[in-house]
Amino acid sequence: MTTPPSPSESSLATSIYSEAVPKAASPAEQLRLRQANWRFSTLCAAVDNKDQYGSSSTPIYQTATFKGMDGQYDYTRSGNPTRGALESHLARLYGARQAFALSTGMTCLDTILRLVKPGETVLAGDDVYGGTNRLLTYLSTHGGVDVRHIDTTRVEELIPHLGPGNNVKMVLLESPTNPLLKIADIAEICSTIKKASPGAIVVVDNTMMSPYLQRPIELGADIVYDSGTKYLSGHHDLMAGIIAASDPELCKSIAFLINAVGSGLAPFDSFLLLRGVKTMSIRMDRQMLTAQLVAVYLDQLGFLVHYPGLKSHPKYDVHWRQASGAGAVLSFVTDDKALSERIVGGTRLWGISVSFGAVNSLISMPCLMSHASISAAVRAERGLPENLIRLCVGIEDPRDLFDDLEHSLLAAGAIVPNHSHHLLSDERSAELYAADPEAWIIERAKAFKRPRAAGAMDKLVDGVKKGLGLGEPPKTISGDIVVSAPGKVILFGEHAVVYGVTAIATSVNLRCYAVLSPRSDDKIGLEVPDLGLEMEWDIASLPWNLLPVGSDGAKREADKEIDLPLLNAVESLIQQGHKAGLGAALSFLYLYMVMAGGQANALSVTLTASSNLPIGAGLGSSAAYSTCVASALLQAHEHVKITSSANHLGPRDVNLVDGWAFLSEKILHGNPSGIDNAVSVRGGAVTFTRSVGGRKGGMEGLHGFSSIRLLLTNTLVPRDTKTLVAGVATKRLAEPHVVDPILEAIQTISDEAQSLLGGDKNVVRQHLISRLEALIQENQQHLVQLGVSHSSLEMIVQATASSPFNLSTKLTGAGGGGCAVTLIPDEFPETSLNALQDTLRNLGFEPHLTTLGGPGLGILRSPAKGNTDEVNVPEEDEGDGMVVPKRAGLRGAGREGVERWATGLEGDWVHT
Numbered sequence: 001m002t003t004p005p006s007p008s009e010s011s012l013a014t015s016i017y018s019e020a021v022p023k024a025a026s027p028a029e030q031l032r033l034r035q036a037n038w039r040f041s042t043l044c045a046a047v048d049n050k051d052q053y054g055s056s057s058t059p060i061y062q063t064a065t066f067k068g069m070d071g072q073y074d075y076t077r078s079g080n081p082t083r084g085a086l087e088s089h090l091a092r093l094y095g096a097r098q099a100f101a102l103s104t105g106m107t108c109l110d111t112i113l114r115l116v117k118p119g120e121t122v123l124a125g126d127d128v129y130g131g132t133n134r135l136l137t138y139l140s141t142h143g144g145v146d147v148r149h150i151d152t153t154r155v156e157e158l159i160p161h162l163g164p165g166n167n168v169k170m171v172l173l174e175s176p177t178n179p180l181l182k183i184a185d186i187a188e189i190c191s192t193i194k195k196a197s198p199g200a201i202v203v204v205d206n207t208m209m210s211p212y213l214q215r216p217i218e219l220g221a222d223i224v225y226d227s228g229t230k231y232l233s234g235h236h237d238l239m240a241g242i243i244a245a246s247d248p249e250l251c252k253s254i255a256f257l258i259n260a261v262g263s264g265l266a267p268f269d270s271f272l273l274l275r276g277v278k279t280m281s282i283r284m285d286r287q288m289l290t291a292q293l294v295a296v297y298l299d300q301l302g303f304l305v306h307y308p309g310l311k312s313h314p315k316y317d318v319h320w321r322q323a324s325g326a327g328a329v330l331s332f333v334t335d336d337k338a339l340s341e342r343i344v345g346g347t348r349l350w351g352i353s354v355s356f357g358a359v360n361s362l363i364s365m366p367c368l369m370s371h372a373s374i375s376a377a378v379r380a381e382r383g384l385p386e387n388l389i390r391l392c393v394g395i396e397d398p399r400d401l402f403d404d405l406e407h408s409l410l411a412a413g414a415i416v417p418n419h420s421h422h423l424l425s426d427e428r429s430a431e432l433y434a435a436d437p438e439a440w441i442i443e444r445a446k447a448f449k450r451p452r453a454a455g456a457m458d459k460l461v462d463g464v465k466k467g468l469g470l471g472e473p474p475k476t477i478s479g480d481i482v483v484s485a486p487g488k489v490i491l492f493g494e495h496a497v498v499y500g501v502t503a504i505a506t507s508v509n510l511r512c513y514a515v516l517s518p519r520s521d522d523k524i525g526l527e528v529p530d531l532g533l534e535m536e537w538d539i540a541s542l543p544w545n546l547l548p549v550g551s552d553g554a555k556r557e558a559d560k561e562i563d564l565p566l567l568n569a570v571e572s573l574i575q576q577g578h579k580a581g582l583g584a585a586l587s588f589l590y591l592y593m594v595m596a597g598g599q600a601n602a603l604s605v606t607l608t609a610s611s612n613l614p615i616g617a618g619l620g621s622s623a624a625y626s627t628c629v630a631s632a633l634l635q636a637h638e639h640v641k642i643t644s645s646a647n648h649l650g651p652r653d654v655n656l657v658d659g660w661a662f663l664s665e666k667i668l669h670g671n672p673s674g675i676d677n678a679v680s681v682r683g684g685a686v687t688f689t690r691s692v693g694g695r696k697g698g699m700e701g702l703h704g705f706s707s708i709r710l711l712l713t714n715t716l717v718p719r720d721t722k723t724l725v726a727g728v729a730t731k732r733l734a735e736p737h738v739v740d741p742i743l744e745a746i747q748t749i750s751d752e753a754q755s756l757l758g759g760d761k762n763v764v765r766q767h768l769i770s771r772l773e774a775l776i777q778e779n780q781q782h783l784v785q786l787g788v789s790h791s792s793l794e795m796i797v798q799a800t801a802s803s804p805f806n807l808s809t810k811l812t813g814a815g816g817g818g819c820a821v822t823l824i825p826d827e828f829p830e831t832s833l834n835a836l837q838d839t840l841r842n843l844g845f846e847p848h849l850t851t852l853g854g855p856g857l858g859i860l861r862s863p864a865k866g867n868t869d870e871v872n873v874p875e876e877d878e879g880d881g882m883v884v885p886k887r888a889g890l891r892g893a894g895r896e897g898v899e900r901w902a903t904g905l906e907g908d909w910v911h912t
């Protein structure tokens with residue numbers, strides 16, 4: 001494999017400026033001619049700025065109007081000095097008479113298409129950008145224009161449309177096409193069109209190349225346009241489009257339309273684009289070098305790769321005749337849509353995004369993202385594979401990009417270690433990379449292979465390994481498992497509930513969400529973006545030998561107690577700087593192991609969890625997380641199944657999840673009562689009594705809760721439930737005569753609250769509220785006596801109790817900071833509620849009104865088979881409509897976006 005010539009060395013990159021300098025010319029003339037010979041990179045950087053103060057960078061003329069009637073400019077819609085400077089700079093780069101800067105690439109196309117009249121024909125490629133396709137479709141349905149999509153990589157396909165009497169006004173080309181990197185012979189098409197249809201205009205969307213690599217006007221095209229959002233600006237910090245043309249009449253028509261419509265680029269964006277373009281060639285050189293390596297690597301691994309830098313590209317010669325580089329976008333097929341989703345979902349450095357051309361590397365599945373606005377049927381007709389992955393290479397260090405991509409390919413099962421080749425040693429890798437990057441990447445790729453492309457040697461080695469009981473393909477799940485579970489508010493009885501006192505709690509509308517996704521590299525992974533946690537372990541390295549003999553994975557019953565030697569061994573595997581991360585990883589890994597029951601039954605999976613609950617604030621974030629972990633793992637082992645007809649989870653499943661979530665809570669909390677997980681799994685409002693010392697426990701639904709308004713206020717003081725629960729235990733041991741009467745008093749409070757909230761129709765509303773307020777105050781006093789309040793909580797108690805609010809507040813959950821809950825009576829005015837929230841905010845707290853009650857555990861049921869290929873992407877907006885692999889979507893959603901992410905998923909949620 002040979003690397004194509006560096007673009008800066010290519011003759012094409014310099015050809016348009018190679019005028020000879022005559023010896024007899026004057027110094028000024030000599031300078032002009034020398035400048036005319038400047039190469040492309042020099043032209044990019046050397047902006048000809050004629051500012052009156054000699055400013056080095058072109059100033060931003062942020063003005064709509066200009067004074068006086070006889071100046072060069074009057075109104076920014078018609079012209080602006082910053083835009084003007086950009087346009088003359090770009091005209092030189094495009095080798096065109098004139099360049100125009102517009103608001104987006106699509107605005108360019110819109111402007112150009114206005115040159116076509118109803119009844120005329122537009123011939124366009126069949127692998128055009130989705131947005132282009134959308135606008136062309138609109139033109140044909142609303143503008144009476146005959147739009148025909150043909151394979152423009154085959155000139156002969158154009159011929160039938162150019163017969164005598166044809167009405168072809170415009171031919172629209174992309175080369176290379178996006179995302180299949182097909183090549184059209186621009187010069188040949190131009191000459192064919194000019195001969196057969198002299199009046200037709202050839203337009204080239206040059207965005208994939210930029211004027212640095214390809215200048216279609218020199219090849220005979222009439223108009224070229226580019227999305228300036230891509231390589232020209234290079235940082236994805238602006239939107240712009242450029243049109244360039246040389247025919248004076250065309251230039252006049254385009255200028256007329258831009259002024260008439262008002263689509264010229266704004267001054268500030270013109271400034272940014274002018275700044276970006278200065279580094280275009282240097283950015284693209286770096287991007288292309290890496291793109292070539294990526295293409296060689298994937299090709300070497302046996303994927304079908306589309307990239308004109310590969311000699312195997314069917315139109316390699318045509319491309320290199322008309323362009324001086326292969327660009328930095330490539331695509332490859334995996335033959336499996338789910339596999340592609342796993343690859344895309346597993347990368348980190350390669351961001352998931354539409355668009356391309358910026359300094360950051362991107363990965364996407366065009367059929368789900370940039371080309372989603374083309375229907376699945378049309379995509380199939382045009383040979384756009386659903387599993388196609390597009391890579392847009394940025395300027396990062398190639399070694400980091402390969403580490404990331406390789407990790408994801410391996411985890412997804414797209415490649416497996418190749419037994420006949422060893423991994424490159426670090427020294428050899430460094431040596432080869434420095435000496436010959438292409439040789440380095442070929443060697444690197446040899447250590448892996450595609451699973452199905454096993455050679456005879458591999459088969460032999462695999463066979464021997466299999467015979468030894470090694471080398472079985474890793475067990476995994478068939479698709480993503482998606483679950484969610486709510487947090488809770490305890491209204492009465494926290495802490496006391498640990499000792500068998502009744503507590504009253506309800507779920508909140510804040511939830512933890514989790515995706516369990518398959519992987520194929522014999523590893524297990526955990527990603528918790530809320531805690532900045534990303535970990536993975538080799539399944540074989542887990543302490544399986546510590547599992548009790550006879551564990552077989554058929555765990556239908558949850559373990560009641562924690563196996564401490566196993567827990568300690570698991571803990572020693574976790575290197576985590578902070579306590580929260582340690583707890584989350586420990587409970588996950590422990591449950592993972594005991595639920596599998598042994599290595600033979602272990603599944604290679606990654607759990608991704610994220611929550612919009614404040615973590616460690618007393619709202620049961622750990623129980624919501626535990627419920628998600630338990631329910632996802634139970635489904636993975638098929639102990640809990642959602643049938644296509646079920647509209648809720650049955651009691652057996654609910655109890656099973658609850659049991660395992662409780663075990664996880666034991667790891668996180670030491671001695672939990674079980675109320676948090678009970679509410680998280682079941683949702684709604686309950687009274688909960690733990691079974692202690694032979695006394696019967698139980699749980700009952702409460703229905704008088706939903707109409708009561710509660711204000712939750714987060715003190716933002718971090719605390720740890722485990723420590724607080726242990727503190728009460730110590731106090732009780734030391735002073736039972738103090739603690740036991742408190743527990744009894746709390747029982748009395750819960751009893752009264754239960755009868756008030758239990759749906760007794762005879763209770764007058766006003767009486768109900770005022771009694772609940774009194775009970776809240778009493779309960780808070782008892783919690784203070786137990787030593788679990790905090791000065792921040794007391795501040796909230798006082799602020800809410802003071803005039804004019806006169807409200808009752810107590811801590812909720814474990815206390816020691818965390819959240820306070822305030823009862824808001826029915827008649828409490830909105831203005832006062834706002835004033836109260838302002839007061840609390842001014843004190844440095846975070847108040848929010850929450851909806852109480854609502855569903856417990858939710859499991860996402862995938863859409864029925866048959867519909868799965870039709871992704872529900874809004875037609876009108878490429879960006880918002882993007883469908884991202886579930887795991888990556890959850891990872892990137894953030895606290896604000898997680899609920900939107902969940903409701904936007906394909907399928908329906910089945911709740912308890």
Ligand SMILES: Nc1ncnc2c1ncn2[C@@H]1O[C@H](COP(=O)(O)OP(=O)(O)OP(=O)(O)O)[C@@H](O)[C@H]1O
Pocket residue numbers: 512528530531579580581582583584585609610611614615616617618619620621622623625668669676719720721722812813814815
């Ligand atoms: N979204 C999450 N992802 C992963 N782990 C979580 C998540 N939320 C909570 N956890 C785990 O739960 C621990 C917090 O539990 P803690 O009991 O201290 O708070 P809480 O459950 O919010 O409060 P309370 O138990 O008083 O209601 C974290 O340290 C972490 O280990």
Ligand SMILES: C[C@@](O)(CCO)CC(=O)[O-]
Pocket residue numbers: 490493494495496497498618620669671672673674675676721725813814
């Ligand atoms: C403090 C506590 O009562 C509630 C924590 O949300 C502990 C428990 O019940 O597990």
